[in-house]
Amino acid sequence: MKDKYTVGSLYAGVGGICLGFKNAGFKMEWANEFDKNACITYRENFKHPLIEGDVMQIDATTLPKVDVLAGGFPCQPFSVAGYRKGFEDTRGNHFFKILDFVDAMRPKVIFLENVKNLVGHDNGNTFKVIRNEIRKRGYTFDEQVLNTKDFGNIPHNRERIFMIAFDEEFLREEGFKFEFPEKEALTKTIKDVLVHEEVDEKFYYREDKYMFPMLESEMKRDDTVYQFRRQYVRENKSNVCPTLTANMGSGGHNVPLIKTNFGFRKLTPRECFRFQGFPESFKLPGIANSHLYKQSGNSVSVPVIERLATKIFEVLNQVGSRKDKNQAQHTA
Known part of the structure; x- marks a missing residue:
């Protein structure tokens, strides 16, 4: 041993x-x-x-x-x-x-x-x-x-x-048969993962953005995650984050969205890494956010x-x- x-x-x-x-x-x-x-x-x-x-x-x-x-x-x-x-x-x-x-x-x-x-x-x-x-x-x-x-x-x-x-x-x-782990109850919520302070302005969608009226019309809840799909906004009904993808890095259009006290915004790279279970001690280097989004999605x-x-x-x-x-x- x-x-x-x-x-x-x-x-x-x-x-x-x-x-x-x-x-x-x-x-x-x-x-x-x-x-x-x-x-x-x-x-x-x-x-x-x-x-x-x-x-x-x-x-x-x-x-x-x-x-x-x-x-x-x-x-x-x-x-x-x-x-x-x-x-x-x-x-x-x-x-x-x-x-x-x-x-x-x-x-x-x-x-x-x-x-x-x-x-x-x-x-x-x-x-x-x-x-x-x-x-x-x-x-x-x-x-x-x-x-x-x-x-x-x-x-x-x-x-x-x-x-x-x-x-x-x-x-x-x-x-021999490998025993996979048992299912366990989900006790953490989306709010446990999110940053609740105001984040960098570049993550927000303000009134000057063409999709703002759509976000304002559809994004009513602050306890779930939304996805913007060019012509429509989709709410995740099961109160979990939808699957993060590698193509979140391509222009940021596929990054999930949330409604906060400070406005509508996309998840930050740190939040995406949290949704993958990386601890706060995991260092995110000073490279473009597009790379960090891709890395968390991958x-x-x-x-x-x-x-x-x-x-x-x-x-x-x-x-x-x-x-x-x-x-x-x-x-x-």
Whole structure:
């Protein structure tokens, strides 16, 4: 049994997965991220090595081996029929690059995150290949869609699929099934997440903005979040923040809106990071807000990752304790 299990993080973004694992007691060994602005935010918050650049250019054999290989990877279609014939796209495909790391490092755990729709992507072929390729390598494979509002105690409607695989050789347990966390009651409200003071004027929509009459007509409540969609304003009826997206960074038009005592405004980048469960201590660097919006929309919800990582830590410790006990009996 080890005091700290190590993690290597691919497609790390600003470190949502890394922070969740770190909070659960893991040691971050290294991470990789391609986006230069995400790397700026990452380095503000983590001290371990970050390899900035294209994952396709990394030789997995040059990095320290880790207990957990994690990544929220870009999803691409594969043709199962074509893949069986050799499928030439495998070399440029992100999932197959992850498999290179798996083959080189043989981690005890593979932790993957993606959009909920991955299961139906390319008529189910993508998910079939992912599951089959991981199982073929002697790993278990369990997946579940978790919503941040149900598993992270944050009022944010964000459904993501999590795939968790354990090395069967390490487990030595027939019929193992990973137990995902239980749903928990949502006790935090939108108001718990928002800044209640006046914020910078640039976040407000004043009377000089063409959409102001529409906002004034539709935005009546101060306890929910709205979305402006060019021709109409949509209220979130379930009193949670709608799914934050990466394209919030493109001009700010997709950033959710709120009604405050100081006027109608969009969420600030700090509020978006809060809706992803990042703590106040998480530093946001002095880069353009468009980048920060994109980074929060691209990220994972930290408390959901922490709950999953805690469960993984428990399994690793249980297996480690069992092996220690067996070893002690053999040497006695």
